[in-house]
Amino acid sequence: MADRMLFAVRPYASPDHALIDLPGPASRSGRWSDGLEGFARTFLLAAFRLAGADGADPFGLADWYAAGIAAGTDPASPSRWPRLDEVDQAKVEAASIAIALHETRPWIWDRLDDAVRDRVLTWFAAFARAWVPDNNWVWFRAVAAAFSRSAGGPWDPADISCAVDRTEDWYAGGGWYTDGGTRNFDHYSGWAMQLYPLWYCRISGDHDPGAPELAVRYRHRLRPYLEDLSHLVGGDGAPLFQGRSLTYRFAALAPFWAGALFDATPLAPGLTRRIASGMVRYFLSSSAGCLRLDGTLSIGWHGEFLPIRQMYSGPASPYWASKGFAGLLLPPGDPVWQAVEEPLPAERGDFSRALAAPGWVVSGTSADGIVRVANHGTDHASSPSLSPDDPFYCRWAYSSRTGPDLSGAFDSVIALVDADGRVSHRRPLRSARVDGRTGVSRHLAHWPDMVTGLTGVIGPWLTTASVVRGCWEVRAVRIEGSGPWSVRIGGWLVAGAEPPAGQAGSGTATVSCSDGLTSVISTLYGRTSAAIHRPDEAAAFGPRAAVPYLESSQPAVAGDVYVAAVALTADPAGPGDPPRAEIEPHQAGPRLLVTWPDGQTDLLALVAPLALEPAQG
Secondary structure (H helix, E strand, O other): HHHHHHHHHHHEEOOOOOOOOOOOOOOOOHHHHHHHHHHHHHHHHHHHHHOOOOOOOOOOOHHHHHHHHHHHOOOOOOOOOOOOOOHHHHHHHHHHHHHHHHHHHOOOOHOHHHHHHHHHHHHOOOOOOOOOOOOOHHHHHHHHHHHHOEEEEOHHHHHHHHHHHHHHHHHHOOOEEEEOOOOOOOOHHHHHHOOHHHHHHHHHHHHHHOHHHHHOOOOOOOOHHHHHOOEEOOOOOOEEEOOOHHHHHHHHHHHHHHHHHHHHHHHHHHHHHHHHHHEEEHHHOOOOEEOOOOOEEEOEEEEEEEEHHHOOOOEEEEOHHHHHHHHHHOOOOOOOHHHHOOOOOOHHEEEEEOOOOOOEEEEEEEEEEEEEEEEOOOOOOOOOOOOOOOOOOOOEEOOOOOOOOOOOOOOOOEEEEEEOEEEEEEEEEEEEEOOOEEEEEEEEEEEOOOOOOOEEEEEEEEEEEEEOOOOOOEEEEOOOOOOOOOOEEOOOOOOEOOOOOEEEEEEEEEEOOOOOOEEEEEEEOEEEEEEEEEOOEEEOEEEEEEEEEEEOOOOOHHHEEEOOOOOOEEEOOOOOOOOOOEEOOOOOOOEEEOOOOOOOOOEEEOOOOOOOOOOOO
16 A cells, blocks of 8 residues: 555656645645655655565665655755745654654665765754744654754754653643643644654664653553543544544554554554554545545545645645554564454444543444544633634534534534524633543633634533433533523534435434434433534535534523433444433532433533633633
């Protein structure tokens, strides 16, 4: 597969191989930067392929990329790379080039002319003390410094100490890192924060006496993270659809490979193998189809889906998926390659799992392999100020089989709706409790100005809760202020090639795709009516989508509680009976009693400490 992907990009390379200009919309950094991105990210893939084969190179990868390096670092070349002080995005690509040069040192770096090596080190030199955003980018600078140091080039110790120190600030416990912010939990915790620190130690070798101690620290953190992460992979191999840069797709394998490469995994070799092969198969399957007819990766999740892209994403951005091939560095005799595949957690049986750092309550069901997350801790807020929601972070739920509706606010929401049909926003939220199969969070409902992003209308505080079991989630909200708003609770958005079938009435709404994926929402407490929303726009999982939702029939009143049962299932037997819910009065505030069809119960207080309240500015 690596060979196929590498050959597919060659027709888009400049004659000297320095830039690879793939088709698609340009990033905000421009086509020149995008061309460097095409070289650097595929060079990383080529490095894993070449080094994993111990230099065996029947397709001439070393010579092809060496020619690109020589031309890209030549100031007189019409295909030269942008300098690191010319285009900030080049700093990201420098890290891929540094890792690739390190891994292929005997076959590329050591064989380059002295003049070319000097030019490469001069190109890296602009990174010393250069500005980078206060997030995972600090490791791009540190990794480049580590390679430059190993090759006798200029570097600055402050760049390395900055990365180490900031990483400690961002460590959230349990193996999880935020990406430069208090609640920025997403795949970057794995494909950046868990990957680059260990690769820094790998490149540093004897050049940094402190690297072995750092490696012990980072390996120790990777182990519990991988245990959690293995529960976020669906039975079909799909990773959780949540967060930004999802077009990197099977880059989500990077931390699993890091665990195997650096002896830092609690997972059996057969489970690592199952996760890796399953995820690659998922994205390459005919139904997903992430490769275009010419064999290149598109921007999207399955096929092309441009709404998924961020402004920094260009045509070659998807090739950070190269990180998903890091396992090629393992020798053929490694247990990961030799072991019989073992079933995923989502294949072994139903489970519930609380992830304290991101504030997620995870449920998996073996009948359909779906993994779901009830989100009570992640919102990608950059400040404590009230701000618009990001649909990739602020929804109440995410899964391995669904994505959010990017054009509306019906799916996986708990919101107040004003007279103009505008829904309230959640960010910033405050996590109050994530434990067992329950989660509670709190936020100040508000209607931001969507043009300026500034605070607009401010509503009441909402305390929301989830109790998960199997395919069902009981989703509740307590309203702490009265106003002319209705209450909306949205279910799961499902999508496919054909319009999902739907039925609504008597407090329950259901939509189903032709493949059996079904979304259900049902009133458990509070007066609500059921309906179905069908977005005009395509979704990440298909061009035709629908979502069931509930909306209150009366204006919100302080102290009101609304409870819904929400299900997502592809089990041929269906979702089964929903649980029941009762609200019990208590001196500390109302309590939610959930009774499941088999008689099991959960009791949850619908209160949150006042100390968790964010600023209202």
